[in-house]
Amino acid sequence: MTTPPIVCDALGHEYAGGVLALKPTTLTIQPGEVLGVVGQNGSGKTTLVKHFNGLLRPTSGRLLINGEDARPRPVHDLARHVGYVFQNPNHQLFATTVEAELRFGPTNLGLTPETVAERVQQATSFFGIEKLLTSHPYRLAFPLRKLVAMASVYAMGPDVFVLDEPTTGQDHAGSNMVRKLIERLREQGKTVVIVSHDMALIAEVADRVLALWAAEVIASGSPRAIFAEDRVMQRTKLYPPQITQFARRWAPASTRPLPLTVAEAAAAVLGEER
């Protein structure tokens, strides 16, 4: 049995000034799991995931990283296990070339120059950004800049990736790219935590969904189960992906598994006609 990479033990957070942003939450994230975190603005999603690499510290309860209490470990140390990709790539990028940007993280970890070069090479080919290496990050279009930001975290070789709103501000092609990357991280056995308002993305890639409402986790389960629960959807004021909504209206009393993607819905329709 492998140790879960992240365990929250009654973890709660209250910001200075008395805002209770996260009520005590108990949660185990399994290795290789893709976890979606959803909820309205201000429900505490970012607050929860910022604990995973120590950017925030629990004001109550505990956080275990690979089975060890994270309390004494600074952010730059936790960063080797948990990579955090910020929503806005502009907050992350500062170097004059993409290559220097990729080197920054692994160099900070104190790796040898050979290992750093190897990590940069791996990240470059994983993200397919060979052509961008000499470009200035600020000259790149937004989706590519986001890609570079993700690659710069990938180069550090963490087992867990936290992605805060990876598809916000991306066009269709951009969000498809993000989807593919998440799938490939899954294939590599990485654990991925995605905070998002993009329900179609969550429905497609997440193994499990965590629904937050008013600083509290009110539901946790497979996307199919969560999107079928009217009570959760109404409280969080979230809407399942359009195709799921459509399928529910079209066959409300359906006993079939609820389709989450167009492909699943199409398969269901074709199956019925046959």
Next chain:
Amino acid sequence: MAQHLPIPVVFVPRNSFFHRLHPVPKLIWAVGAIVMAFATRNPLVLLVLFVLGILFIAGAGVMRAYGRVMLVLFPISLSLIVFQALAPAFPQPWTPIAGFGPFTIYQEGIYSGLSLLLRTFAGSNFAVLLVLTTHPADLFTALQKFGVPHELNFMVSASLQLIPIVQREFQIVLSAQRSRGMRATGFGAAIPSMVPVFAGTIERVQQLAMSLESRAFGSKGAKTSLREVRASAKDVIFGLIGIVVTVAVTVLVLQYQAQLDWSKTPFMPDWVSVALVAVAALTFIAFTIALWWRASRE
């Protein structure tokens, strides 16, 4: 999103006499205090001005906010006392008071350190009072009535608003760098964060300019204001007192300049001077160590 931010100097809403006062008389006092503080180096005169400022601030009920602002000046003022005592900004010869080992404390240094310190605080007290008790919009509306151009007012207030935004941005960027394994200690650690912060700020300012243009910022004609500022008799009186006090004190102080120059007068017993310098030096060292220790634990 309501975020908790360490903003250094901002308006503190209260309902005191000073809050209800028209901004212009407060501005007169702020300018007057600076004029008076720079007219003399006499520690006693400066002390009186300083205490008056403190009384006003206490009367306005903004003592805590004032304390937070002045905490920033605290280490600098301690070092002023110490360094001036050891090496006065005065022409030689200096009058020694006491010595420990290689260090000698001079009378001129004590005088110069104390007067610089008191001058800084006495001069800034009333300006801080103005900022803490006046809604920025009221200040600018009032100034506009006196013919200060709307654009200038806007420029100042927009830059002031930018400070907390840049602070927050800096914090986000710093945490992004730490997430990539950077050890956040010392000034060197902040350098990689400069690029994103400044690039972001420039972008923001450009966007602000465009959004202003699209809301007719450059249109001709008088601008109206949502907030109204009226002057009453008490405002006029308070402003006039400010002018009279400033003029009178400045004239008197300049007239009796020779008598008020205490640079060679031992106005405090020697042991008080020595104790003052020793306490300042020790506190300064303790403060530096505490800061350094906190930074290294980040």
